[in-house]
Amino acid sequence: MASSKPLEQMQYILATDVGSTTTKARFFHKTEGEWRFYVAGEAPTTVEAPYEDVTLGVRNAVREVEELTGHKLLSPDGHGFIMPYNGKNGIDLYCTTSSAGGGLQMMVAGLIKNMTAESANRAALGAGAIVMDVISRDDGRQPYIKIQRIRNLRPDMILLAGGTDGGAGQNVMEIAELIKAAEPKARLGSSYELPIVYAGNKTLRPQIEKLFQGQFALTMVDNIRPVLEQEHIEPARRAVHELFMEHVMSHAPGYTKLMQWTNIDIMPTPAGEGMAMQLIAETFKKNVLGVGLGGATTNVYSVIDGRFVRSVSANLGMSYSVTNVMKEAGIRNIMRWIPFKIDEEEVASRLMNKMIRPTTIPQTLEDLIVEHSVAREALRLGLAHHRTIATRLKGVQLQRTVGDMFEQAVEDSYVKMMRVNVIAGTGGLLSHAPRRVQPMFILSDAWLPEGVTRMFQDSVFMMPHLGVTSTVNRDAAWNIFDKDCLVRIGTSIAAAGKGKLGDPVMKVHIQMDEGIVTSEMKYGEIKLIPLAEGKEVKATIEPASSFDVGEGPGKKVETMVIGGVAGVLLDARGRPLYLPEDDGERRKLLVDWFTALDLYPRDPLKELVS
Amino acid sequence: MSTDKKPDLVDDSKESGEAHAYTPGLKVKRAMPVQKLRRLPILGEVLVKVGDVVGFDQYVAQTEISGEPEIVKVAMLLNLDVEDVAKYLVRKVGDKVKKGEDLAYYESLFGLIKKHVPSPRDGTLESFSEASGNAIVRGTPIPLQVNAYIPGKVVEVVPREGAVIEANAAFIQGIFGIGGETHGEIKVVASSTSEELTEDHITADCKGKVLIGGSRVTDGALRKAVTVGVSAIVVGGIRHQDLIAFSGEEVGVAITGQEEVGITLIITEGFGKMSMSEGTYKLFKSFEGYTACVNGATQIRAGVLRPEIIIPHDLVAVEDGGELVSGMVPGTLVRIIREPFFGVIGVVDGLPVELQALQSESLVRVLTVRLSDGGVVMVPRANVEIIEE
Numbered sequence: 001m002a003s004s005k006p007l008e009q010m011q012y013i014l015a016t017d018v019g020s021t022t023t024k025a026r027f028f029h030k031t032e033g034e035w036r037f038y039v040a041g042e043a044p045t046t047v048e049a050p051y052e053d054v055t056l057g058v059r060n061a062v063r064e065v066e067e068l069t070g071h072k073l074l075s076p077d078g079h080g081f082i083m084p085y086n087g088k089n090g091i092d093l094y095c096t097t098s099s100a101g102g103g104l105q106m107m108v109a110g111l112i113k114n115m116t117a118e119s120a121n122r123a124a125l126g127a128g129a130i131v132m133d134v135i136s137r138d139d140g141r142q143p144y145i146k147i148q149r150i151r152n153l154r155p156d157m158i159l160l161a162g163g164t165d166g167g168a169g170q171n172v173m174e175i176a177e178l179i180k181a182a183e184p185k186a187r188l189g190s191s192y193e194l195p196i197v198y199a200g201n202k203t204l205r206p207q208i209e210k211l212f213q214g215q216f217a218l219t220m221v222d223n224i225r226p227v228l229e230q231e232h233i234e235p236a237r238r239a240v241h242e243l244f245m246e247h248v249m250s251h252a253p254g255y256t257k258l259m260q261w262t263n264i265d266i267m268p269t270p271a272g273e274g275m276a277m278q279l280i281a282e283t284f285k286k287n288v289l290g291v292g293l294g295g296a297t298t299n300v301y302s303v304i305d306g307r308f309v310r311s312v313s314a315n316l317g318m319s320y321s322v323t324n325v326m327k328e329a330g331i332r333n334i335m336r337w338i339p340f341k342i343d344e345e346e347v348a349s350r351l352m353n354k355m356i357r358p359t360t361i362p363q364t365l366e367d368l369i370v371e372h373s374v375a376r377e378a379l380r381l382g383l384a385h386h387r388t389i390a391t392r393l394k395g396v397q398l399q400r401t402v403g404d405m406f407e408q409a410v411e412d413s414y415v416k417m418m419r420v421n422v423i424a425g426t427g428g429l430l431s432h433a434p435r436r437v438q439p440m441f442i443l444s445d446a447w448l449p450e451g452v453t454r455m456f457q458d459s460v461f462m463m464p465h466l467g468v469t470s471t472v473n474r475d476a477a478w479n480i481f482d483k484d485c486l487v488r489i490g491t492s493i494a495a496a497g498k499g500k501l502g503d504p505v506m507k508v509h510i511q512m513d514e515g516i517v518t519s520e521m522k523y524g525e526i527k528l529i530p531l532a533e534g535k536e537v538k539a540t541i542e543p544a545s546s547f548d549v550g551e552g553p554g555k556k557v558e559t560m561v562i563g564g565v566a567g568v569l570l571d572a573r574g575r576p577l578y579l580p581e582d583d584g585e586r587r588k589l590l591v592d593w594f595t596a597l598d599l600y601p602r603d604p605l606k607e608l609v610s
Numbered sequence: 611m612s613t614d615k616k617p618d619l620v621d622d623s624k625e626s627g628e629a630h631a632y633t634p635g636l637k638v639k640r641a642m643p644v645q646k647l648r649r650l651p652i653l654g655e656v657l658v659k660v661g662d663v664v665g666f667d668q669y670v671a672q673t674e675i676s677g678e679p680e681i682v683k684v685a686m687l688l689n690l691d692v693e694d695v696a697k698y699l700v701r702k703v704g705d706k707v708k709k710g711e712d713l714a715y716y717e718s719l720f721g722l723i724k725k726h727v728p729s730p731r732d733g734t735l736e737s738f739s740e741a742s743g744n745a746i747v748r749g750t751p752i753p754l755q756v757n758a759y760i761p762g763k764v765v766e767v768v769p770r771e772g773a774v775i776e777a778n779a780a781f782i783q784g785i786f787g788i789g790g791e792t793h794g795e796i797k798v799v800a801s802s803t804s805e806e807l808t809e810d811h812i813t814a815d816c817k818g819k820v821l822i823g824g825s826r827v828t829d830g831a832l833r834k835a836v837t838v839g840v841s842a843i844v845v846g847g848i849r850h851q852d853l854i855a856f857s858g859e860e861v862g863v864a865i866t867g868q869e870e871v872g873i874t875l876i877i878t879e880g881f882g883k884m885s886m887s888e889g890t891y892k893l894f895k896s897f898e899g900y901t902a903c904v905n906g907a908t909q910i911r912a913g914v915l916r917p918e919i920i921i922p923h924d925l926v927a928v929e930d931g932g933e934l935v936s937g938m939v940p941g942t943l944v945r946i947i948r949e950p951f952f953g954v955i956g957v958v959d960g961l962p963v964e965l966q967a968l969q970s971e972s973l974v975r976v977l978t979v980r981l982s983d984g985g986v987v988m989v990p991r992a993n994v995e996i997i998e999e
Contacts, residue, residue, distance in 0.1 A: 020912065042975070044992060047912040064975065067963050102911045105865065130863055144675050144754060147651040152867060154909070181652060187913030252912050296911070315863055320911055324862035345882075348850035350949070352881035355864060356785050356910060360948040360993045361974060367949050368970035434971030601971060 005084045007473055010092035012085045014065075014073060015465035016058050017269055018252070020102040021045055021295030021319040021358045022428060023057035026465045027065045027073075028480055035476035037484035040460050041065035044359035045100055046254075053254030054100050055261065080261040093472060096262055097464040099269035100252035102296035103314030103321060104129040104244045107155040109175050110136050110200075110224075111162035119224045120161040120199065123233040126389060127240035128297065128312035129157070135178075137171055143178050150182035156248045158184075158194065159240060160208075161224040163201030172200050176211055183215075192251040193217040195243045199224040199236040217247060241312070244268075264472055270299040272467030273426060274310050277301040279470075279481065280456065281308075286421035289447065291379060292463070293427035295319035295358055298382035302390050302415050311386040316378045318371065318429050319358030322351050329377035336579055337373035337445065339590035340366070340608045365604045368434075372442055375429050379446035387413035417450040417575075418496065418550060424486075426458035437528065437566040437597050440489045448575050450496040451550035452541075452559050455489040455569075488533050490564030494571035497547035498578075499523035504544045505572035510561065511538040521572035524589065528597050529570065531563030539568075569597075635945065635995040636783040636878075636916060638890050644779045644920050645765070648756050649772035658773050662764045666793050666903055666922075669755040670764070671772045677749025680730050685743025687727045688716045692743035699745075701735045708732050713745055759791055760903045761922050780897055780921040782878070782890060784844065787906030787917030788857055788866045789874030793820075794841030796902050796921065798895050800824030803885040807845050809834045816840050820902045820919070822894040825885045827875070829855045836872035842904040844876045844894070844919055847884030867907025874906040876917040884953060887945070889997070897921045938996060944979060948993040955997065956981040 013028040013035075023045045029038040041064025046057040062073050062081075072089035073081050082090030106129045110117030117136040124131050132153045135146050150158075158179055162172040176198075184194050195217040198208050202223050212218045221235040259266060270292065277290035281303035292299040298316040302309050315324045326334060331344050338347070347370055354360060354371075362368040391413050423443055425431075430439040440455045449455075462485050470477035495506045503523040510517045510529060519527055531537065539561045545554040561568055573593075580586045591609050594600060654673025658664060685695045698716045701707055707729040714727040729735075729747050736748040762777030797819040799811040807823030812834040821835065823845035829852040835843055854860050857871055878890050902921045909915040938944070942958045956979040965973040966988065974990045981987065 047914065052913070100912055103863070105863070105911065132865065142675060142752075144651045149868070151649075151651065152907070153865065154913070187909065187911070187915075321863060323860075323864070327860045327862040345849055345851050349881035352786075352850050352861070353948070353952075355861075356880060357947050357995075358910070361972065361990050362970050363948060363968050363990055363993060364950050365970050368972070432972060434973075604969060 005092045010085075010473065010476075012071075012091040013093045013095075013469060013473070013476065014062065014081065014091045015094070015462070015469050016061060016096040017272070017461075017464045018045055018054050018058060018096060018098040018100040018258070019269065019295055019428070020047075020099055020297070020317070023054070023061045024461055024465070025058070025061035025065050026460070026462045027069065027071075028469070028476065030476070035473075035479045037460070037462065037480050039065055039068050040462075041068065047100060047252055053257065054098070054252050055254045055257045058096070058258065058261075093263050093469075094261060095264050095267075095468045095472065096258065097267045097269045097272040097468050098252065098255075098258075099294060099297060100255070101156070101248045103317070104156055104240075104248055104312075105132050105153075105314070106157040106159065106240070107131070107133050107135060107150060107153065108159045109134075109161070109179065111138075111171050111175065112136055113138050115228075116161045116163070116200070116225050119231050119233055120159045120236065123199070123224060123236035124159050124240055126233065126237045127244065128314040128385075129240060129244070130315045135175065137175060146178060147182040150179065150184050154187040155184060155194070156187070157197065157240065157243060159197045159199060159236060161199045161236070163204065163223075164228055165202050165223050165226045167201055169201055169204045169207070172204055173207060173211070176208055180211055180215065193247075195219065195247045197221060197236055197239045197243065199239070202226075217243075219243060244312070264468070267464075267468040267471070269294070269464045270297075270310060270312050272464030273299055274301050274308070275467035275470060276426070276458075276463035276481065276485075277424060278303060278308055279478070280422060280424055280486070281306075284422060284454075286454075287419055288422045288424060289383075289415065289420045290424040291382060291427070291430075291443075293318060293375060293378060293382075293425065293430055295428065296321050298378050300382045300386035302386065302420075304390070304414055304419060309386070309390040311382070311389045313382045313385045316382050316385070318375060318378065318427075319354060321355075321378075322358075322374060323355040325374055325378045325381065326351050328381055333377050334373050336586065337376050337590070338369060339587050339594060339605075340369075341587070342366075342370075365600060366608055369600065369608075371429060372433075372438065375442055376446040379443065383415075383447055387415050390415045417448055417453075418548070420449065420453060422454045422456060423447060423449060423492075424456040424458070426461055426463040428461060431458045431461035435599065436487060436489050437599060440492070440566050440569060441593075441597055441599055444492055444494070444569065444571060445577065448577060449492045449494050449571075450548070450575060451494065452539075452557070452561060453492045453494070454562060455492055455564070455566075457487040457489050459485050459487045488562065488564035490531065490566040490568055491561045492569045492571055493539070493541060493549065493561065494569075494575070495521075495543050495547040495549050496575040497543075497553065498574050498576075499544075499546065501578070505547050505574075506544060506549060506570075507542040508570055509540040509542075510568065519570055521570050523572055523574060524578055525570075525572045526593050526596055527570040528567050530567040531561070533564050535563040536560050537563075635997050636785060637781055638783070638887075638893060639781045640893060641778060641923070641925075642781050643776060644760060644781055644922075645774055645776045646758075646760050647768070647772065647774050648759060649768065650754065650756050652754075653770045654754070656767050656770065656773060658764045658767065660764050660767055664758040664761060664764060664775060666758055666761045666901065668758050670758050670775070672753060672755040674751040675754050677733055677751055678731075679736065679746050679748050682713060682727060682730060682745045682747060683743070684714050684727050684738070684745050688714060688725050690716065690743075692740065695743045696738070696740055699738060703735055703737055705735050706733070707735055707747060713747070760920055761901070777920070777922040778924055780893060780923065782844075782893065782919040782921075784876035784878050784906075784908075784917035784919070785880060786864065786866075786910075787874065787876040787908050788853075788869045789842070789871055789906040790867050791903070791905045792841045792874045793901060793903055794818050796820050796822060796894060796898050796900050798822040798898050800845075800886075803846065803888055803891045806883070807831050807843065812838055812840065814838060820844065820904055822891070823886070824891070826852075826883045828852055832856045832873065832875065840873055842874040842876065842902075842906075844878065844904070846879040846886035847877050847882050848875070849883070850881050853881075864908050864910040866909075867905070874904050876904065876906050876919065879953065880947075887955075887997075897923065938977070938991075938994075943997040944994040945997055946979065946987075946989055946993060947995050948989075951979075951987055951989060954979075954981060954987075956987075959986050961991075
């Protein structure tokens with residue numbers, strides 16, 4: 001569907017993001033010569049029976065926009081939108097991002113479980129996939145059982161590796177034939193051609209191509225183990241990631257229909273978010289660490305010294321993947337953020353209920369705090385995953401000796417919190433947090449910023465929308481991004497180091513209009529100093545001898561700090577964060593922090609913790 | 611669940627006539643046509659034809675798979691050089707052999723030294739390598755069959771692979787399950803929707819049955835059920851800890867059905883103590899004594915798979931597919947699916963257009979629900995599911 005209007009004549013743009021859980025419609029309007037965000041509509045994504053058609057969710061979200069504005073957008077015939085804007089109804093451009101397919105759940109296959117299959121497994125995990133099963137010749141299962149597994153699990157993709165370049169090929173072909181015999185039916189509709197990434201013995205490529213021709217979407221990349229001692233997973237990882245974006249996401253039920261509605265190609269949500277994060281880095285000329293915390297995935301973005309890296313943790317999220325966060329982090333790690341007494345079982349059951357009914361949202365403060373606790377852990381794990389990708393040696397072939405062949409060497413990540421200048425968050429939970437200080441605090445707890453770090457937030461979750469809009473109308477996207485999307489929450493000043501409760505950590509002198517305001521922060525304390533958005537003031541930070549705020553332990557830092565809707569957060573809680581072992585003390589400290597920041601409504605919180 | 615909590619305040623009078631952004635409920639149908647494709651994992655022979663009436667345990671297709679191979683180190687066992695072994699083989703490649711029968715025999719010193727190399731299993735001498743001196747005995751082929759799963763009529767044959775079976779049946783979707791396909795006679799063991807299913811309910815006569823519980827099943831009851839040989843348990847809820855203790859595994863992403871836990875478990879409402887919905891319980895009660903086909907396989911992701919209980923019967927006329935034709939309107943029957951009113955049933959009272967503030971301070975689209983006691987509560991539209999009647 002094409003808009004007939006040139007850019008300068010456009011007046012209304014509709015952008016949607018079809019998430020795994022929620023479909024978000026954002027309506028943009030040019031008013032008095034300036035593009036602004038107008039209104040939002042949301043509805044559950046419709047990927048479950050009886051609907052199984054994402055366009056229904058899009059229509060439902062857009063109906064909300066219509067209800068709220070009185071402006072008709074949907075075509076009366078049920079197919080797409082009224083286009084172009086006719087002076088009363090309609091839009092001039094429709095574009096969308098999507099992560100409707102949810103995470104990436106795939107199978108990997110190789111010859112030897114501990115060697116090629118293990119390398120393939122690493123490549124798949126590195127691409128953010130959930131690996132449902134690893135099939136190898138020596139896995140001890142009958143071929144028919146493997147075929148049944150492939151059929152029952154309905155993988156989104158298969159990564160096939162095996163053999164060294166120029167080596168014998170019969171065994172690799174056996175595995176390939178087994179995959180073909182399984183005739184896997186993907187979960188994302190009958191038109192879906194299952195992608196297979198072949199990263200094995202390159203001399204077999206003609207045979208592999210002949211075998212899979214016409215039935216699978218075959219991509220061939222460099223051998224994951226060209227010789228026995230060398231592991232080369234990057235091409236396979238990239239191919240998996242790329243196919244996830246282009247193939248898996250583009251085949252959510254009803255997707256072909258949605259593609260006919262859009263003016264431009266559907267963009268994967270992480271691509272849209274990634275563009276927004278890069279825009280922040282370019283605009284502010286700073287190192288940025290960003291996140292899109294979604295229902296099925298947690299997407300982390302870093303721009304450090306101009307190098308952009310994206311990771312999609314397909315098994316960490318706040319709805320479909322919420323119990324996987326619980327499994328990966330452990331329930332104790334979630335419980336540690338909860339300031340009131342509640343049974344582990346109660347929390348676990350609530351999270352299980354969220355997973356089985358992913359579109360529900362917290363109504364009570366108690367439920368909201370539980371979800372915020374999970375969010376901290378999803379973010380923490382998402383960053384840990386990101387760091388395994390954003391490493392010095394990634395992309396370089398690893399020479400492995402026989403001795404260390406089976407050990408994954410963990411390279412140091414260059415993503416160091418002291419070097420991160422800006423943290424930005426988007427996604428349903430962060431953007432819809434009722435108080436702006438909540439995402440600031442959640443991100444602080446999860447990512448433990450060090451030194452001086454600005455904190456940004458996506459106002460109503462529209463970074464993906466603006467990312468895709470920018471490919472057509474960059475000026476419109478930038479204006480909305482700057483004026484309506486990017487919320488400057490404030491600045492965090494955090495000292496890295498360990499101490500005992502009550503020990504002096506840092507003295508912070510902030511030059512306010514009324515004079516210098518000095519805060520003497522003791523270990524375990526946190527404080528919020530109001531400083532209006534856009535206001536830039538001088539700050540002098542004097543850390544105690546064992547604490548570092550950017551220039552080394554005990555070294556003074558003089559800098560400018562910028563305000564925001566929350567203000568300046570002084571964080572003397574230590575790095576790593578100090579939380580008492582004793583349950584009562586821990587809860588008391590959390591309540592102190594929550595109260596100091598006015599994090600939640602005071603009376604209901606008081607009632608909860610009493 | 612108490613419903614006397616103070617509802618959030620609705621402060622806007624503008625109303626939607628109909629809401630389309632809502633969650634559909636799970637299927638709980640007294641009668642509908644159910645079709646199942648039954649397919650071999652590898653090509654074989656289809657044993658039925660279109661129009662045949664089949665039982666749930668009747669095989670509709672079969673094939674054979676190769677038996678297990680076993681390597682026999684003949685040269686080593688005879689203590690001979692590899693190149694000398696072949697002449698002592700007493701079986702040819704391709705010969706059928708029985709366990710204990712000689713594959714090779716060697717004697718020397720006028721019969722004083724005798725060495726036998728027996729076959730380790732029934733099967734076929736598949737190969738002998740003159741390079742290694744090893745033989746491979748392949749076990750007898752293993753038959754592989756696929757049954758009908760549901761009793762009904764064959765409506766389609768997929769050549770060399772299987773068949774599609776159709777039956778008129780009651781069809782109940784669960785919200786979550788573990789364990790694969792099974793069958794059994796329905797036995798309602800809970801006297802009400804809220805009664806817990808404990809070890810005391812599991813008696814010897816539960817063997818092979820599909821037990822219907824009330825609000826939750828305990829780990830102890832599940833373990834006893836496995837011991838007794840219960841086919842499946844269908845119940846309102848289960849505690850998270852009980853599920854982990856029983857299955858031995860924590861659920862991450864819900865892709866289930868492959869567990870080998872000795873029983874199939876389906877929950878219909880959710881985790882924790884959750885009373886089974888009255889409608890579902892009554893439906894099971896009305897089919898007590900019928901054979902149910904049960905599958906716990908669940909995949910909660912795009913293209914969701916929910917666990918199912920199929921109760922074939924020919925008692926009542928087949929209803930239509932029953933898909934929803936309209937959205938949520940005042941008067942629609944709904945179930946609240948999140949705290950603080952989880953499990954409460956009511957009818958839609960109002961659909962305010964404007965966003966409303968919840969106790970959490972979130973601003974969201976809401977609806978008001980009139981409960982059976984006349985009280986009205988406000989909940990996010992995302993937190994209800996429609997009950998189809």
